[in-house]
Amino acid sequence: MSGPTMAYICGAMQSLFDTSGESEALAAGAVLLRGRALPLATTLLAAIEQIAARAPFRRMTTPGGFEMSVAMTNCGQAGWLTDRKGYRYDAVDPQTGQPWPPMPAAFLALAREAAAETGYAGFVPDACLINRYEPGARLSLHQDRDEADYGHPIVSVSLGLPATFQFGGLKRSDQPRRVALGHGDIVVWGGPSRLFHHGVLGLKDGLHPSTGRHRFNLTLRQAL
Numbered sequence: 001m002s003g004p005t006m007a008y009i010c011g012a013m014q015s016l017f018d019t020s021g022e023s024e025a026l027a028a029g030a031v032l033l034r035g036r037a038l039p040l041a042t043t044l045l046a047a048i049e050q051i052a053a054r055a056p057f058r059r060m061t062t063p064g065g066f067e068m069s070v071a072m073t074n075c076g077q078a079g080w081l082t083d084r085k086g087y088r089y090d091a092v093d094p095q096t097g098q099p100w101p102p103m104p105a106a107f108l109a110l111a112r113e114a115a116a117e118t119g120y121a122g123f124v125p126d127a128c129l130i131n132r133y134e135p136g137a138r139l140s141l142h143q144d145r146d147e148a149d150y151g152h153p154i155v156s157v158s159l160g161l162p163a164t165f166q167f168g169g170l171k172r173s174d175q176p177r178r179v180a181l182g183h184g185d186i187v188v189w190g191g192p193s194r195l196f197h198h199g200v201l202g203l204k205d206g207l208h209p210s211t212g213r214h215r216f217n218l219t220l221r222q223a224l
């Protein structure tokens, strides 16, 4: 027996024993778990609303003086910031003078499980950056390199309107591939691709039943 028959039987066995659903490798160390956050979507969105009530979404300024089109807030022990002084993590929200709201238990559990399942056991995020896109908002190619230890992965959860994610390489000039990320999709990435460049193309207008004209993205990090 060989070829398609074998492939079919292996696929069937995999779906018998794999309770975790579909997963797709994007690069070495980067895995897309399609729809994995769907059962928690309502919980996550309610938590985002509660966080934003205490630490409002705001469009931050880059060190070069540009206002980002993506609105951001944070929860956890540390929050990611950018202003004229640079990029960094800080325990305090500069807009309120208060600590960032605590990380909801659902964020922590989801990140732990997704990371463990993709080979990163013991991941305990201490920071979550929450991005909010409206139609037209985009995120240019960047690396996430403000965390203390690149040995930890980042777990990314997408909610609401779909987006086109660009996943490049170590060099900014590496031609990025395009990956569609929709409601409930999780990407876990670390290892050899932890410092790969990535970005999000301008959000297409639309109306999502759970988020209206918005896309949200959570990136859970072990930043400190």
Ligand code: MD6
Residues within 6 Å of the ligand: 131, 139, 144, 154, 155, 156, 165, 187, 189, 198, 199, 200, 217, 219
């Ligand atoms: C976004 N995500 O999906 C932007 N960074 O809105 C990121 O910039 C990102 O998804 C590091 C790791 C995973 C990510």
Ligand code: FE
Residues within 6 Å of the ligand: 142, 143, 144, 198
């Ligand atoms: Fe990033």
